[in-house]
Amino acid sequence: xxxxxxxxxxxxLEPEQGGAIAGLWRDAMELLRPGRAGACLPLVxxxxxxxxxxxxxxxxxxxxxxxxxDAPEAIHGIAWQRPWTVLExxxxxxMLAFEHRPDxxxxxxxxxxxxxRLRPSGLELTLALTNQSAQPAPAGxxxxxRLPLRTGSRVALxxxxxxxxxxxxxxxxxxxxxxxxxxxxxxxxxxCYEGWDGLLRLRDPTMSLRLRSGxxxxxxxxxxxxxxxxxxxxxxxxxxxxxxAAGAATTELGLHLLQPGESLLAEMAIELEGAG
Numbered sequence: 503x504x505x506x507x508x509x510x511x512x513x514x515l516e517p518e519q520g521g522a523i524a525g526l527w528r529d530a531m532e533l534l535r536p537g538r539a540g541a542c543l544p545l546v547x548x549x550x551x552x553x554x555x556x557x558x559x560x561x562x563x564x565x566x567x568x569x570x571x572d573a574p575e576a577i578h579g580i581a582w583q584r585p586w587t588v589l590e591x592x593x594x595x596x597m598l599a600f601e602h603r604p605d606x607x608x609x610x611x612x613x614x615x616x617x618x619r620l621r622p623s624g625l626e627l628t629l630a631l632t633n634q635s636a637q638p639a640p641a642g643x644x645x646x647x648r649l650p651l652r653t654g655s656r657v658a659l660x661x662x663x664x665x666x667x668x669x670x671x672x673x674x675x676x677x678x679x680x681x682x683x684x685x686x687x688x689x690x691x692x693x694c695y696e697g698w699d700g701l702l703r704l705r706d707p708t709m710s711l712r713l714r715s716g717x718x719x720x721x722x723x724x725x726x727x728x729x730x731x732x733x734x735x736x737x738x739x740x741x742x743x744x745x746x747a748a749g750a751a752t753t754e755l756g757l758h759l760l761q762p763g764e765s766l767l768a769e770m771a772i773e774l775e776g777a778g
Contacts, residue, residue, distance in 0.1 A: 509622030521586035535730040549644035550740035610639035624773030633760035644736030655686030662697025689724035
């Protein structure tokens with residue numbers, strides 16, 4: 503466990519547990535909701551789900567290791583289930599690294615770094631992935647963030663469209679959608695927003711929190727009565743490798759096709775409004 507501190511904020515990291523953020527607090531108040539797999543996970547080298555737990559690439563299909571208890575999909579990439587290495591760490595920042603060689607979970611070699619900086623106003627995160635394969639490889643990045651829902655919570659975001667999901671949690675149709683402004687307690691949805699403006703706000707009587715990213719897609723998952731909302735700023739839509747194999751354009755999906763040695767970068771911040 504690594505502990506970062508800045509002002510009233512405290513953040514705990516678990517490099518051995520998928521590089522997860524175990525929790526983020528202002529004094530004793532939770533800013534992220536801890537869960538079985540952590541409060542915030544880096545999603546590498548793809549986000550959300552891959553249908554049938556198989557990679558379809560250049561006319562071939564390679565089975566993947568399914569997420570335990572969540573068949574028939576692979577989910578959240580692979581790095582969240584494996585240990586990361588600590589490259590640097592001090593009182594308020596850390597850099598973690600993960601290196602992958604082709605295996606049954608993912609057929610393409612890559613390495614990845616995750617840099618975290620805690621400031622009195624919030625937490626800043628940067629993910630970078632480099633294709634180490636000798637061939638072009640599909641790639642995506644993102645984070646799975648568990649936000650606390652309390653009495654009086656309100657969730658707001660702006661977007662241009664959304665993908666609705668089927669019973670297997672895979673995207674089936676896109677339609678226009680201006681976003682969300684709703685009572686957190688009553689939310690019961692699973693969507694991938696397109697054209698997200700990069701800002702999600704969560705307000706309740708105790709805090710005003712914003713999640714900010716340069717990524718333009720946001721997966722939101724919530725069930726009525728739950729005490730948390732899952733938000734995933736991501737570079738591509740769920741199941742993008744299958745949709746690409748079926749003929750969808752990479753520009754529509756947000757899927758990156760990295761050449762050997764080429765890199766992909768993503769940034770996110772979790773901030774308290776009015777803090778400094």
